Amino acid sequence: MIGYVTLGTNNLERGAKFYDALLAEIGAKRMMEFDRGIAWGTSMTAPGLGLMQPFDGKAASVGNGVMVAFIVDSKDKVDRLYKKAMELGAIDEGPAGPRGEGFYAGYFRDLDGNKLNVFCMG
Numbered sequence: 001m002i003g004y005v006t007l008g009t010n011n012l013e014r015g016a017k018f019y020d021a022l023l024a025e026i027g028a029k030r031m032m033e034f035d036r037g038i039a040w041g042t043s044m045t046a047p048g049l050g051l052m053q054p055f056d057g058k059a060a061s062v063g064n065g066v067m068v069a070f071i072v073d074s075k076d077k078v079d080r081l082y083k084k085a086m087e088l089g090a091i092d093e094g095p096a097g098p099r100g101e102g103f104y105a106g107y108f109r110d111l112d113g114n115k116l117n118v119f120c121m122g
Contacts, residue, residue, distance in 0.1 A: 004039065005068050006050035007114045008060025012037065015051045018088050018111050023049070025081050026072055062113040069117040075104045081118040082106030090116075 009015040016038050020030070023040045031048060032039040036055070041048030049068065054060050072078055075096075082096040085108045093115060096106030105119035 002047045004041070004048040004050055006037070006052050007068065007110070007112070008054050008062075009037075009051050009112045010053070010060045011112070012051065012053055014111055018090075019049070019051055021088055022081065022084055025084050026070065026077065060112060062109075062115070067107075067115040067117055069105075069119055072118060072120050074120055078104055078106055078118050078120050082108065085110075085116070085118075 019038070019040055023029070026042075028040045028042050028049075030038055031041045031044060034052075037050055037052030039048050039050040070081065072081065079096045085106075086092065089111055090108040091113075093107035093109055094105075096118070097104065099105050099119075102122055103119060104122075105117055107115065107117050109115050
């Protein structure tokens with residue numbers, strides 16, 4: 001259902017380094033590049049993530065209540081991606097661990113303050 005999600009940035013170069021390293025952990029790579037942004041994914045038909053400088057030229061800001069969640073297939077991958085985010089300078093919003101029956105997740109904010117989650121079921 002979701003084709004892609006775009007997050008705003010005020011520093012595309014810094015953000016690109018963060019997402020290049022973070023998303024490589026789950027096999028994603030740059031799929032498209034523009035003068036104002038970059039899109040990552042695993043294929044052109046799978047959901048992707050874009051990082052863009054706002055089209056209107058105003059400063060990017062964080063959406064209150066907005067969160068992007070990356071699904072992976074194991075707790076080990078949740079732990080690995082969460083750890084990588086912390087190494088890259090992300091802000092902890094809840095360490096990787098169980099969150100109720102059958103849901104394992106870690107929460108963090110990227111370098112621009114966008115909230116992210118990595119999770120698996122089971």
